[in-house]
Amino acid sequence: MPATLRFWFEFASPYSWLAAMRIEAEAARRGVTLAWQPFLLGPIFADRDWSTSPFVLYPDKGRYMWRDVERQAAKYGLTLRRPDRTPGGIFPQNGLLAARLCLVGLDEGWGEGFARAAFAAAFSEGHDISRQDVLAPLVAAQGAEPEAALTAATASATKARLRAAVEEARRLHIFGAPSFTVGSELFWGNDRLEDALDYAATT
Amino acid sequence: MPATLRFWFEFASPYSWLAAMRIEAEAARRGVTLAWQPFLLGPIFADRDWSTSPFVLYPDKGRYMWRDVERQAAKYGLTLRRPDRTPGGIFPQNGLLAARLCLVGLDEGWGEGFARAAFAAAFSEGHDISRQDVLAPLVAAQGAEPEAALTAATASATKARLRAAVEEARRLHIFGAPSFTVGSELFWGNDRLEDALDYAATT
Numbered sequence: 083m084p085a086t087l088r089f090w091f092e093f094a095s096p097y098s099w100l101a102a103m104r105i106e107a108e109a110a111r112r113g114v115t116l117a118w119q120p121f122l123l124g125p126i127f128a129d130r131d132w133s134t135s136p137f138v139l140y141p142d143k144g145r146y147m148w149r150d151v152e153r154q155a156a157k158y159g160l161t162l163r164r165p166d167r168t169p170g171g172i173f174p175q176n177g178l179l180a181a182r183l184c185l186v187g188l189d190e191g192w193g194e195g196f197a198r199a200a201f202a203a204a205f206s207e208g209h210d211i212s213r214q215d216v217l218a219p220l221v222a223a224q225g226a227e228p229e230a231a232l233t234a235a236t237a238s239a240t241k242a243r244l245r246a247a248v249e250e251a252r253r254l255h256i257f258g259a260p261s262f263t264v265g266s267e268l269f270w271g272n273d274r275l276e277d278a279l280d281y282a283a284t285t
Numbered sequence: 286m287p288a289t290l291r292f293w294f295e296f297a298s299p300y301s302w303l304a305a306m307r308i309e310a311e312a313a314r315r316g317v318t319l320a321w322q323p324f325l326l327g328p329i330f331a332d333r334d335w336s337t338s339p340f341v342l343y344p345d346k347g348r349y350m351w352r353d354v355e356r357q358a359a360k361y362g363l364t365l366r367r368p369d370r371t372p373g374g375i376f377p378q379n380g381l382l383a384a385r386l387c388l389v390g391l392d393e394g395w396g397e398g399f400a401r402a403a404f405a406a407a408f409s410e411g412h413d414i415s416r417q418d419v420l421a422p423l424v425a426a427q428g429a430e431p432e433a434a435l436t437a438a439t440a441s442a443t444k445a446r447l448r449a450a451v452e453e454a455r456r457l458h459i460f461g462a463p464s465f466t467v468g469s470e471l472f473w474g475n476d477r478l479e480d481a482l483d484y485a486a487t488t
Contacts, residue, residue: 130343140333142460146473153480257345270349273476277356 085264086115087282090251091197092123092259093177093184093211094135096151096162097272099201101260103160106194108275112283118194120181121247123259129252135174154272161206168208175204176212178244182235183217185243192224199223288467289318290485293454294400295326295462296380296387296414297338299354299365300475302404304463306363309397311478315486321397323384324450326462332455338377357475364409371411378407379415381447385438386420388446393434395427402426 089105091098109116127135137144148164155162166173180200187193199220203209209216218228234240254263262269262278264285269278292308294301312319330338340347351367358365369376383403390396402423406412412419421431437443457466465472465481467488472481 140460142458145458146460146471149471150473150477255345255348257343257349268349268352270353271476273474274353 084112084114084283085285086117087278088117088119088263090119090121090256090259090261090263092121093180093197093200093204094174095123095259096147096205098260099205100151100154100158100160101272101275102198102201104158105275108279112279114279114282116194118184118188118197119247120177120184120197120244121251121256121259122178122181122244125248126251126257138173163206163208165204165208165210171208171210175210177204178212179214179235180211180217181244182240183221183231185240185247186231186234187221187224187226190226192221192226195224196220196226287315287317287486288488289320290481291320291322291466293322293324293459293462293464293466295324296383296400296403296407297377298326298462299350299408301463302408303354303357303361303363304475304478305401305404307361308478311482315482317482317485319397321387321391321400322450323380323387323400323447324454324459324462325381325384325447328451329454329460341376366409366411368407368411368413374411374413378413380407381415382417382438383414383420384447385443386424386434388443388450389434389437390424390427390429393429395424395429398427399423399429 087109089101091102105116123135132139135144137147152162164173165171165175184193184197184200187196200211200217203216203220204211211217214232218232221228221231251261254266254268256263256268256270258270260272260275262274264278264282267281269275269281290312292304294305308319326338335342338347340350355365367376368374368378387396387400387403390399403414403420406419406423407414414420417435421435424431424434454464457469457471459466459471459473461473463475463478465477467481467485470484472478472484
């Protein structure tokens with residue numbers, strides 16, 4: 083029986099977006115079960131004394147990343163709208179509320195659909211996903227009740243779960259997103275999605 | 286007519302090794318002409334105030350890199366012997382002399398073969414490629430005269446050419462290795478070898 087693959091993603095991460103939009107089809111093709119796992123890169127980057135994304139700290143790397151993501155997105159049939167080129171937009175966006183809502187949604191069966199909708203809002207539609215009024219309609223579109231979800235998302239138990247996810251990421255030596263884990267075997271980056279699923283399928 | 290693809294590599298770089306061992310076959314398959322271009326990452330990293338490879342500066346990233354390179358190498362049928370796990374070995378190795386010799390060899394038609402041999406010495410055979418007595422037999426194995434090649438490699442004109450290559454890498458916004466360029470279009474990493482060649486083939 084194939085192993086479960088854990089999909090670690092951060093809502094501010096462009097390569098997490100690319101992986102989120104194609105992982106279900108690739109997993110289904112191999113009969114691999116997925117466990118979607120939102121987490122935050124900010125605390126992981128802070129461990130390295132990075133105040134923000136390396137794509138901001140190192141301009142050549144950032145310049146390249148956007149060109150690369152644009153090329154990869156085109157290959158997958160996705161449209162990129164750079165969040166830092168929308169009116170008032172920034173990169174990286176603050177994915178905290180989206181991550182907490184996603185945890186609530188995963189318990190209730192709408193987390194994966196919400197995650198894809200939030201990624202599309204952030205990277206294709208030019209929306210600010212730190213805003214409640216942007217995220218609430220995405221919750222509603224999954225058939226859930228936005229007000230209850232927002233209350234649950236900001237409850238201390240949910241906050242603690244997200245902090246625990248970051249702790250677990252550290253223990254697994256995760257340093258970027260997306261990451262994929264099968265037990266302690268780690269794969270990093272959208273480019274390793276197929277390898278990670280193949281590994282899970284044969285483990 | 287397909288465009289020429291420039292292959293930017295650094296002898297200390299594990300992913301440059303992976304690309305060097307397979308680029309000729311992938312280019313031939315697409316009818317793309319290659320221009321092998323040795324350069325140095327040290328000065329590029331120094332621009333970021335990095336004193337050494339990020340794989341050393343960030344242990345989680347380094348730990349992952351070796352596991353990833355091992356998995357990728359197995360996929361390509363290559364054997365990895367970590368340079369930092371051979372007696373007296375270190376990572377990153379000093380690729381300066383190998384890069385200078387390679388420039389001489391590219392003028393004389395044996396640079397590509399020498400590059401593959403030096404990469405194999407560094408990453409499969411556990412040799413210290415900063416040493417003249419390690420590199421000289423690799424030059425001889427290409428049918429060239431080691432003493433003349435070493436003299437040419439350390440001539441001021443060759444040193445200047447390597448410095449100029451680093452300057453050109455900076456102008457092209459290259460920040461890691463391997464990189465591939467077609468005009469000003471940049472692709473970074475062994476994972477982008479196929480995309481870069483496809484781009485060159487249709488440009």
